[in-house]
Amino acid sequence: MNVAIILAAGKSTRAKQDKLFVSLHGFPLWTHSYNTFLNHPKIDKIILVVPNKSKFQKYINEETELVIGGKTRMESFKNALSTLKLKDEDIVLDHNAANPFVSQKEISDVIKETKKYGAAALSCQCIDTTITASGSFYSTLLDRSTLRLMQTPQAARGDIMKKIVLNNQSDLASAILPFHKVKIVEANPSNKKITFPEDLKSLNYFIGEDSHAFSTAGILVLGGLKVKTQHALLANSDGDVLLHAIGRALAQAKNLSFSKIADKFCKKGEKNSAKYLKPLLENVEIQMISISIECQKPKIDSLPLKESLAKILKISEEKIRISAHTGEGLENFGNGIRSTVILTCICK
Numbered sequence: 001m002n003v004a005i006i007l008a009a010g011k012s013t014r015a016k017q018d019k020l021f022v023s024l025h026g027f028p029l030w031t032h033s034y035n036t037f038l039n040h041p042k043i044d045k046i047i048l049v050v051p052n053k054s055k056f057q058k059y060i061n062e063e064t065e066l067v068i069g070g071k072t073r074m075e076s077f078k079n080a081l082s083t084l085k086l087k088d089e090d091i092v093l094d095h096n097a098a099n100p101f102v103s104q105k106e107i108s109d110v111i112k113e114t115k116k117y118g119a120a121a122l123s124c125q126c127i128d129t130t131i132t133a134s135g136s137f138y139s140t141l142l143d144r145s146t147l148r149l150m151q152t153p154q155a156a157r158g159d160i161m162k163k164i165v166l167n168n169q170s171d172l173a174s175a176i177l178p179f180h181k182v183k184i185v186e187a188n189p190s191n192k193k194i195t196f197p198e199d200l201k202s203l204n205y206f207i208g209e210d211s212h213a214f215s216t217a218g219i220l221v222l223g224g225l226k227v228k229t230q231h232a233l234l235a236n237s238d239g240d241v242l243l244h245a246i247g248r249a250l251a252q253a254k255n256l257s258f259s260k261i262a263d264k265f266c267k268k269g270e271k272n273s274a275k276y277l278k279p280l281l282e283n284v285e286i287q288m289i290s291i292s293i294e295c296q297k298p299k300i301d302s303l304p305l306k307e308s309l310a311k312i313l314k315i316s317e318e319k320i321r322i323s324a325h326t327g328e329g330l331e332n333f334g335n336g337i338r339s340t341v342i343l344t345c346i347c348k
Contacts, residue, residue, distance in 0.1 A: 001090045002111055003045045004037045004153070005080040006030075008056070008097035009069020014195050020097055021055075022200055029194065031059050032100035038064070040107050043093075047080040074168050074175070081166075086158035091115065094172040095153040101190040101207065107153060113183040114155040120183040121154035121173040122191065127323060151187045156180075189292045189323075190342050205344040208248030208258075210241040213336035220298065222337070223305040224274050224312050230298050233336060236266045240273040241339045242291065242305070243312070247273070249343040250280035274312050286315050287344040293324040295337040300324035 008030050012019040020030040037043050038061065049069045050056045056066060067083060069076035077094055086092065091114050095102065106122055113120035126147035132139045154172040156164070160180050169175040173182050190207050194200060214220075218232030223242040233239030244258070251258035262276045270276075289309075293300050301324065306317040313320075 001044045001087070002042050002093065003047065003084060003090065004043050004093045004095060004107075005047045005049065005077060006034055006037065006095050006097050007049050007069070007073060007076050007080075009049045009051045009076045010073070010098070011051075016197055017200070019194055019200060024100060028059065029100050030097035033095060033097055033102050034060070034064075036102055036104060037093075037095070037107065040104050042108065042111055047083065048097075049076045049080050072168055073170065074166055077172065078166055081161075086161055088157065088159035088162075090158035091155055092158070092161055093153040093155040096193055098194045099152050099191055100194065101188070101192075102153065103188055103191065106185070106188060106191060109185045110153050110155050113185055114157055117181065117183040118160045119154075119156040119173075119176045119180050120185050121171075122151040122185050122187040123148040124151060124187045124189070124192075125149075125323075125325070148184065151191050151193065154182075186325075189290060189340060205342055206249040206252040208245040208250070208252065208341040208343065209339070210244035210248065211336060211338035212239045212241050221273070222298075222303065224308040225303055225305065227298050227303065237262065237273050237276070238271045241337050242293070242309075242341075243273040243277060245291075245339040245341040246289070246309075246313070246343065247277050247280060249341045250277065250284065250345070253284065253343070253345050253347055254280060256280070277312065281313065284345050284347055286313055286319065288319050288321070289313070289315075289344070290321045290342040291323070292340045293322065293337065294326070294339075295324070296326045 008020055021028045024032060034048065037046055046064045047067055048056060048060060048064055049067045051069055053066045067080045070079050091111055093110065110120050110122060126144040126149055130142045130144050130147060132142065150171060150173060156172065156176055160176065164175050164179045166175050176182050212233035212235050215232050215234045220227040220230040220232055221238040221240045233241060247258045261279060265276050305322055306320045309320055310317045
């Protein structure tokens, strides 16, 4: 049995308002992660931990169990855990309701790795320079290559849960570490906890994804650039996964279908994906765009992608952030390219 414990009992002190009931696309913020777990085929039971039951009751189904939270995050988790009689093969997932953009793939990956290794947790690479402080001055530079930024869900098998001691640790992974190794699962850039008022203001962002496999001929087109050292991606168009992901995010912002727009161009014989974006860019002001690219080839850092995208999107390069990773051989992205885009914009 796979049990998801979703923690929604916090006081939202740092957000300065009840962040879980802030409207996100017309629904309370917490319901987005709840519905993702609810619709996941491998989740057998959901326990929702709340400050009071009446406020949450109308949004859940009959099978979801409501549990009153404690004074701390760990107390809330333990309250939910106390309702379970775990078998060794059961898996418990710990998730913050304030992480509204968790994906089904991330849940699946955490379950898979927990089943294999006993414990697993989502996290992101630390990409910023990180320095300790002493009083009013900076102290020691840390090696960011060894640092991870934790997200949820985090999970453990029943046999591991029976061995650990839960005191007042900040999260499940912290409680597990003294007793058992925790497998790293890479988090999607969009899966981050909403904490501060600034996070709530930035919720008007949209996510686009696309992926294609390499063909055995042609020239790769990526971000509007022609990369002659690599074969084209398999697609009806030029296969530009980067522009397609941006197109999907823009289409989401305008409540349109990117596929329908692209299909109209394809039927006319137009292969240039940059032209697919033109109708989507009308009356839109892009505030920031964050791009994650997963591939083993080509080498992304060697390409002038920001310059090319800035021209296509008619924004400054300072508004474009790009990160790339190889997947460490854990997935089949030596065979193609995947791009994920988080786009903040204003539709005029």
